[in-house]
Amino acid sequence: MEIRPFDIEKDFDIIKGWIGDERTCAMWCANHAPYPLEKESFAEFLHNIKEKTSDEPFVAVDENDRPVGFYTYSVKDDTKEGFFKFVMVDSNRRGQGIGKQMMKLAVKKSFENPEVPAAALCVFSENPGAKKCYEGAGFKETQTVKHAFVFKNEIWGRCYMAVKRGEE
Numbered sequence: 140m141e142i143r144p145f146d147i148e149k150d151f152d153i154i155k156g157w158i159g160d161e162r163t164c165a166m167w168c169a170n171h172a173p174y175p176l177e178k179e180s181f182a183e184f185l186h187n188i189k190e191k192t193s194d195e196p197f198v199a200v201d202e203n204d205r206p207v208g209f210y211t212y213s214v215k216d217d218t219k220e221g222f223f224k225f226v227m228v229d230s231n232r233r234g235q236g237i238g239k240q241m242m243k244l245a246v247k248k249s250f251e252n253p254e255v256p257a258a259a260l261c262v263f264s265e266n267p268g269a270k271k272c273y274e275g276a277g278f279k280e281t282q283t284v285k286h287a288f289v290f291k292n293e294i295w296g297r298c299y300m301a302v303k304r305g306e307e
Contacts, residue, residue: 140207140237142244145196147185150206151178154198157209157230165290166266167227185211194224199241207232208241214255220301221249221258226269233268242276246307257303263288264296277302 155176158164164174172184188194192213199208210226223245228238249258262269264283278300287297 140199140201140240140244142197142199142241142248143204145185145198145206145209147178147182150198150209151176151181153206154209154227154229155181157227159230162290163230165288166263166295168225169263169288170290171225188224192222192224196225197245199237199244207237210241210245212245212249214252219254219256221246221252221255223249223258223260226260228272236275238269238272239275242273242278243307246276246302250304250307255304257301258307259299259301262298262300264298265293270298270300273300277307279306 158167158174158176161174164172171188173180185196188211194211194213196209196211198206201207206229208226208228211224212221214221223242226238226242228241246258249255260273260278262273264270279302280298281301282299283296285296286294288295
């Protein structure tokens with residue numbers, strides 16, 4: 140597996156099918172991106188988050204350069220902490236260790252910047268599979284906010300997780 144910058148022309152048609160329903164979309168992006176994923180609205184979504192937080196999109200690819208995972212990443216101006224957002228894995232390959240491998244590589248890439256003391260992300264408490272994946276990649280829970288997000292008649296908690304330099 141390798142990580143490379145996301146190319147909307149090359150990669151979008153592959154990743155758009157990974158979000159198969161509205162709840163999964165909300166679990167992935169907290170309603171920041173519209174469902175279903177469409178190329179133009181996804182490009183606008185990526186542009187907006189880059190403008191707002193400097194997030195850059197990346198894909199994890201297999202030996203055939205086919206995307207198997209996606210995330211965005213930026214370094215926070217105030218804390219210099221690396222922050223991962225919008226992490227997703229090919230829905231047909233979940234549970235195979237791909238997310239864990241991708242996040243380990245992503246953390247390693249994050250720490251190539253000597254100013255980054257930690258890498259962090261958020262996951263909804265109601266997404267135990269993703270939380271387990273991140274724990275397997277070295278992330279530890281730092282805080283949980285109950286009742287952080289409402290999806291239809293559900294209320295989800297938001298779990299903050301981080302891995303510090305030297306603990307990865």
